[in-house]
Amino acid sequence: MSIDEWRAQLESERREKDQFFAGQRQSPIPSEVRAEFRGLAYYPADPNSRFEVELLEHEEKEFVRIGGEDCALQAYKSEAEQGQLFIPLSGV
Numbered sequence: 001m002s003i004d005e006w007r008a009q010l011e012s013e014r015r016e017k018d019q020f021f022a023g024q025r026q027s028p029i030p031s032e033v034r035a036e037f038r039g040l041a042y043y044p045a046d047p048n049s050r051f052e053v054e055l056l057e058h059e060e061k062e063f064v065r066i067g068g069e070d071c072a073l074q075a076y077k078s079e080a081e082q083g084q085l086f087i088p089l090s091g092v
Contacts, residue, residue, distance in 0.1 A: 003047045010045050017086070040088075055085070 001009070018039040021027045029037050043049075055075060063070040075085040 006047065006050070007045050013084075014040070014042055 018037075021029050021040070022034060022037045027034060061072065063072050065071070073087065075087050077085050
Protein backbone atom coordinates (compact mmCIF):
# COMPACT_ATOMS: atom_id res chain seq x y z
CA MET A 1 0.00 0.00 0.00
CA SER A 2 1.41 3.38 -0.98
CA ILE A 3 1.72 6.22 1.54
CA ASP A 4 -1.07 8.13 -0.24
CA GLU A 5 -3.37 5.08 -0.11
CA TRP A 6 -2.51 4.55 3.57
CA ARG A 7 -3.22 8.19 4.40
CA ALA A 8 -6.57 8.13 2.50
CA GLN A 9 -7.60 4.89 4.24
CA LEU A 10 -6.64 6.29 7.64
CA GLU A 11 -8.60 9.51 7.08
CA SER A 12 -11.62 7.51 5.90
CA GLU A 13 -11.48 5.26 8.98
CA ARG A 14 -11.22 8.31 11.25
CA ARG A 15 -14.32 9.87 9.63
CA GLU A 16 -16.24 6.60 10.02
CA LYS A 17 -15.23 6.30 13.68
CA ASP A 18 -16.28 9.88 14.41
CA GLN A 19 -19.63 9.30 12.69
CA PHE A 20 -20.15 6.12 14.72
CA PHE A 21 -19.26 7.87 17.98
CA ALA A 22 -21.57 10.78 17.15
CA GLY A 23 -24.61 8.88 16.04
CA GLN A 24 -24.80 5.24 17.06
CA ARG A 25 -26.52 3.75 20.08
CA GLN A 26 -23.39 1.66 20.83
CA SER A 27 -21.19 4.77 20.93
CA PRO A 28 -18.89 5.15 23.95
CA ILE A 29 -19.90 8.85 24.02
CA PRO A 30 -22.68 9.35 26.60
CA SER A 31 -26.00 9.94 24.85
CA GLU A 32 -26.62 13.24 26.63
CA VAL A 33 -23.47 14.82 25.11
CA ARG A 34 -23.40 13.01 21.77
CA ALA A 35 -25.09 15.89 19.92
CA GLU A 36 -22.17 18.17 20.84
CA PHE A 37 -19.50 15.65 19.81
CA ARG A 38 -17.45 17.07 16.92
CA GLY A 39 -14.94 14.25 16.48
CA LEU A 40 -11.86 12.96 18.20
CA ALA A 41 -8.60 14.92 18.23
CA TYR A 42 -6.21 12.92 16.07
CA TYR A 43 -2.46 13.13 15.76
CA PRO A 44 -1.37 14.06 12.22
CA ALA A 45 -1.00 11.09 9.89
CA ASP A 46 2.76 10.46 9.94
CA PRO A 47 3.98 7.53 7.83
CA ASN A 48 7.22 7.48 9.85
CA SER A 49 5.16 6.53 12.92
CA ARG A 50 3.65 3.43 11.30
CA PHE A 51 4.59 0.05 12.72
CA GLU A 52 3.30 -3.48 12.92
CA VAL A 53 3.71 -5.66 15.99
CA GLU A 54 2.21 -8.82 17.37
CA LEU A 55 0.20 -8.04 20.49
CA LEU A 56 -0.46 -10.60 23.15
CA GLU A 57 -2.91 -10.32 26.01
CA HIS A 58 -1.28 -11.12 29.32
CA GLU A 59 -3.10 -12.84 32.15
CA GLU A 60 -1.51 -10.56 34.75
CA LYS A 61 -1.97 -6.89 33.89
CA GLU A 62 0.66 -4.32 34.79
CA PHE A 63 0.18 -0.62 35.37
CA VAL A 64 2.55 2.29 34.90
CA ARG A 65 2.63 5.07 37.48
CA ILE A 66 2.59 8.54 35.86
CA GLY A 67 2.31 11.64 37.99
CA GLY A 68 1.12 9.60 40.95
CA GLU A 69 -1.62 7.88 38.94
CA ASP A 70 -1.78 4.26 37.80
CA CYS A 71 -2.19 4.07 34.01
CA ALA A 72 -2.70 1.26 31.50
CA LEU A 73 -2.63 1.24 27.72
CA GLN A 74 -5.90 -0.11 26.34
CA ALA A 75 -6.23 -1.47 22.81
CA TYR A 76 -9.66 -2.15 21.30
CA LYS A 77 -11.02 -3.86 18.21
CA SER A 78 -14.60 -4.31 17.19
CA GLU A 79 -14.28 -7.91 16.00
CA ALA A 80 -11.92 -10.71 17.06
CA GLU A 81 -10.72 -11.25 13.47
CA GLN A 82 -10.07 -7.56 12.85
CA GLY A 83 -6.43 -6.83 12.05
CA GLN A 84 -6.37 -3.27 13.38
CA LEU A 85 -6.66 -1.82 16.84
CA PHE A 86 -7.99 1.44 18.21
CA ILE A 87 -5.73 2.87 20.93
CA PRO A 88 -7.16 6.06 22.41
CA LEU A 89 -4.57 8.50 23.72
CA SER A 90 -5.31 11.59 25.72
CA GLY A 91 -3.17 14.62 26.37
CA VAL A 92 -2.18 15.33 29.93
